[in-house]
Amino acid sequence: MTKNLVNEYRRRFLAGLGLMVGATLLPELSNTQAADVTARPENEPASSHKRWGMLIDVKRLTDGGAAMVAACQHEHGWGHDPQASAEQQAQWMRVVKVTDKQTLHSFSLPVMCQHCEKPPCVDVCPTGASMKRADGIVYVNKHTCIGCRYCMMACPYKARSFVHEPLKDQKPHSPRGIGTVESCNLCVHRIDKGQLPACVEAAPHAVIFGDLQDPDSRISQALKASGGTQIRADLGLNPQVYYLNI
Amino acid sequence: MSAIFKTLKPLLVLLAGVWILVGCEAGPPPTNLAPAKAKAAQCVEPTADIRKNHMAYLMQHRDATVLAGIRSKQYSLVECINCHVDPKRADGSAVHYEDRDHFCASCHTYVGVKIDCFQCHADRPELANQTNYQHKLGSAESYHFSHQLGTPAVLSLQDLQTITSGGVQ
Numbered sequence: 001m002t003k004n005l006v007n008e009y010r011r012r013f014l015a016g017l018g019l020m021v022g023a024t025l026l027p028e029l030s031n032t033q034a035a036d037v038t039a040r041p042e043n044e045p046a047s048s049h050k051r052w053g054m055l056i057d058v059k060r061l062t063d064g065g066a067a068m069v070a071a072c073q074h075e076h077g078w079g080h081d082p083q084a085s086a087e088q089q090a091q092w093m094r095v096v097k098v099t100d101k102q103t104l105h106s107f108s109l110p111v112m113c114q115h116c117e118k119p120p121c122v123d124v125c126p127t128g129a130s131m132k133r134a135d136g137i138v139y140v141n142k143h144t145c146i147g148c149r150y151c152m153m154a155c156p157y158k159a160r161s162f163v164h165e166p167l168k169d170q171k172p173h174s175p176r177g178i179g180t181v182e183s184c185n186l187c188v189h190r191i192d193k194g195q196l197p198a199c200v201e202a203a204p205h206a207v208i209f210g211d212l213q214d215p216d217s218r219i220s221q222a223l224k225a226s227g228g229t230q231i232r233a234d235l236g237l238n239p240q241v242y243y244l245n246i
Numbered sequence: 247m248s249a250i251f252k253t254l255k256p257l258l259v260l261l262a263g264v265w266i267l268v269g270c271e272a273g274p275p276p277t278n279l280a281p282a283k284a285k286a287a288q289c290v291e292p293t294a295d296i297r298k299n300h301m302a303y304l305m306q307h308r309d310a311t312v313l314a315g316i317r318s319k320q321y322s323l324v325e326c327i328n329c330h331v332d333p334k335r336a337d338g339s340a341v342h343y344e345d346r347d348h349f350c351a352s353c354h355t356y357v358g359v360k361i362d363c364f365q366c367h368a369d370r371p372e373l374a375n376q377t378n379y380q381h382k383l384g385s386a387e388s389y390h391f392s393h394q395l396g397t398p399a400v401l402s403l404q405d406l407q408t409i410t411s412g413g414v415q
Contacts, residue, residue: 042316042318046314133314142312171368171372178365179365
């Protein structure tokens with residue numbers, strides 16, 4: 001079931017990509033994602049000299065982000081917990097459709113943990129399990145999570161989910177289990193190895209990932225050139241996920 | 247014959263009893279080291295040490311990883327499982343921590359230790375082509391989407407400016 005869906009997304013995504021390449025003939029194919037993340041030596045802790053961020057061009061996501069969501073599901077194995085009802089399924093990332101009531105103009109954007117600089121989920125956690133790593137990644141230390149779900153209430157982006165049932169055969173690199181809260185962890189296990197997050201890899205034409213603290217990184221350059229919007233910037237949480245064309 | 251048996255009977259019963267008691271003292275059931283020995287001659291620490299201290303190493307390493315982002319392999323739980331557990335038994339069935347023949351359970355059942363680690367952590371290595379496992383064994387080096395796409399077209403800065411100034415849709 002899931003597999004078919006993924007294939008469908010992939011086909012649609014590839015079709016979209018083909019169209020776009022045909023239409024614009026991207027000038028600089030050498031300008032790749034390869035240098036956006038570099039591997040850290042495995043004995044070295046994450047450093048506060050980095051601040052990972054993401055810029056998503058919504059107009060270029062012809063599928064509204066469905067391929068990104070599929071890639072996330074694939075990577076972390078959420079979304080098909082056998083006992084959970086549709087509303088209970090974990091959702092690390094979702095496609096949100098926005099429509100202007102006046103003009104009926106609408107567009108879709110993928111929404112996941114925005115990795116706030118001042119995360120409310122961290123403020124409310126009674127055990128310190130909800131945490132921000134030195135390099136700005138916000139996630140749950142499931143070893144100390146007691147499943148109280150305060151963080152789910154506190155998050156203005158509804159980015160967190162709860163696992164309600166015993167699970168088996170999880171992804172070895174992404175442990176998830178009953179009684180704990182979970183959310184997008186920016187694929188820490190991949191970043192630490194110098195790989196891009198799964199969703200970024202699934203939409204290379206529309207997403208730039210990189211170090212916001214390095215003024216020469218592709219993402220900093222892109223943000224400098226074209227701005228970019230944080231969603232609910234009015235809350236003052238300074239998310240690390242930026243959007244274009246929303 | 248039966249007289250001899252009669253006189254020896256108490257002795258035989260006694261011997262049988264002693265034999266049973268000796269059986270009880272036989273120590274923990276042997277652990278299944280075959281999968282690990284097929285991959286390495288030695289554990290990540292000398293055997294006597296890892297037997298005694300594995301829980302301390304694991305607990306220390308999990309905080310180092312999750313809190314600080316240290317990714318060394320030596321005390322990684324994923325690596326213990328990759329080396330010590332086969333994805334399947336010889337007959338093709340899955341080995342889980344609930345089974346007595348799972349490497350970690352083999353001792354724990356005997357000594358009555360309960361751990362919750364495998365509520366979240368995979369208790370066997372990943373298999374390709376399994377409903378819940380979509381990756382190749384042990385590596386995320388090659389990723390499915392990049393396979394499909396070949397060399398992906400990537401958004402360049404110039405490109406981005408064209409779009410933001412209202413060029414493409």
